[in-house]
Amino acid sequence: MKRTLIVTNDFPPRPGGIQSFVHGLAGRLPPDSVTVYAPAWRGCEDFDARLPYPVVRHPTSLMLPVRAVARRAAALVAELGCETVVFGAAAPLGLLAPEMRAAGARRVVMLTHGHEASWARVPVARRLLARIGGHADVVTYLGEYTRRLLATVIPEEKLVRLTPGVDTELFSPEADRGAEGTPAVAGGIGAGPVVVCVSRLVPRKGQDTLIRAWPRVLRAIPEARLLLVGGGPYRRRLERLAGSLGLGPAVLLTGSVDAADLPRYFALGDVFAMPCRSRLGGIDVEGLGIVYLEAAASGLPVLAGASGGAPDAVLPGETGLVVDGASPEAVAGALVELLADPARARAMGERGREWVTREWGWDRVAARFTELLEPAQTP
CATH class of the missing domain: 3.40.50.2000 (Glycogen Phosphorylase B;)
Known part of the structure; x- marks a missing residue:
């Protein structure tokens, strides 16, 4: 052979x-x-x-x-x-x-x-x-x-x-949501809608933009929670940023998690968001963003930043939205649009699941x- x-x-x-x-x-x-x-x-x-x-x-x-x-x-x-x-x-x-x-x-x-x-x-x-x-x-x-x-x-x-x-059996809307399989962080989320971001904590991925957008999201949807899943060198800066904006329990950071547990974290979300942005004159750029496809396979609508090839992982208006990842205003507006219309968000998640299963x-x-x-x- x-x-x-x-x-x-x-x-x-x-x-x-x-x-x-x-x-x-x-x-x-x-x-x-x-x-x-x-x-x-x-x-x-x-x-x-x-x-x-x-x-x-x-x-x-x-x-x-x-x-x-x-x-x-x-x-x-x-x-x-x-x-x-x-x-x-x-x-x-x-x-x-x-x-x-x-x-x-x-x-x-x-x-x-x-x-x-x-x-x-x-x-x-x-x-x-x-x-x-x-x-x-x-x-x-x-x-x-x-x-x-x-x-x-x-x-x-x-x-x-x-x-x-994308492993569409592993990343699925049927991911284990039972008590035994639920991450411990779930206890601090509450009953409101959850925006989840699964990614390494580095500037290009846009977690800081999500945090800056969050006060605007809370004004429209007070019970919304932001869950940042992953570790990385940007964590302390993100924690300080959330603290300076007085966001308290509205923003949760998990730190590093095992790859095998990621489907359970996707299962905690209602919307997936990673508003990536190009940096350093376009040298630091998103090539594709497999995490968008994993989120879609999990049945979530996705919010992507318009960096490099990231838009290739979204069917805009069908499986999610693409925005300027450097704009907290644009990110907040898109998130409120999705969170305020759960039926539309669920429909996007369903179409995303179908698309990823068929094409990816x-x-x-x-x-x-x-x-x-x-x-x-x-x-």
Whole structure:
């Protein structure tokens, strides 16, 4: 059986959307056909022991395209007889592709996300991205926003759309709402409507805009609660912001939670909101936002920020709304619109669930990924 080596900085138990994407792809290949080479991360020994395929961990928490990483990856290609190498993110590890080919790889597939599209906008990074793309047989993109930027650097014939999939059985309106499965934070929410945001706490995701919007939301819907799920370096600043606005129990922050528990947190919400925004002149941008699709699969209407490819994860007016993620006024207005009309919000959630099940399921994504792994036929 043909073997594939996945070389990636982004792999669980490190949290994140790219990590979940790469993990999902690996898990849908035959276990005896795939090996993952990834950095060490806290808890990785226990995590790897539960996987049906092998994971080789680099001794540090980050892999760069340096000689030591190239040697280790090339040795795995040669030892395992891997015909295909997949880079979980094209930049920067895709620079190692020549060493992979020298070791015996016949096909190189590179996944791209939001940051590669950002590289295409910066002169020095553009040159590196062009070099990376030159070594690839296939470069994947998430949606039209990322394709358009990548195509300025990488030949269009190499570009193929490959989006993350959504586990529509795990993320479902039927997620466990019983007492045993309900997160402890539920006790502080109360009986009013809940807006939930599930994301790492960093400036681009827009949790600060949600907090700034919340006084306006409360004036219209006094019992509304904002639930921010996730950890990250922005947490203390967000807590101070909520305190300075006197929001008290109207805003709850959970801190980091296990990925397996996320469906239960979605189940606490009536609306999902992550008003992401582009930063640093468009360099820090949302590539897609798989969390919008997970929320939609959970039966929630979604509010997305108009950053990068985020609008690709929403059917505006049908599954949710897209607004300026930098505007507390726009965010508050959209949230009040959804919270004040529960019937419309539920209908959006139902349409979102149907759309994600039909267009974003893992079966479709896995079939496409498997096609991309096949080496080109030689005459």
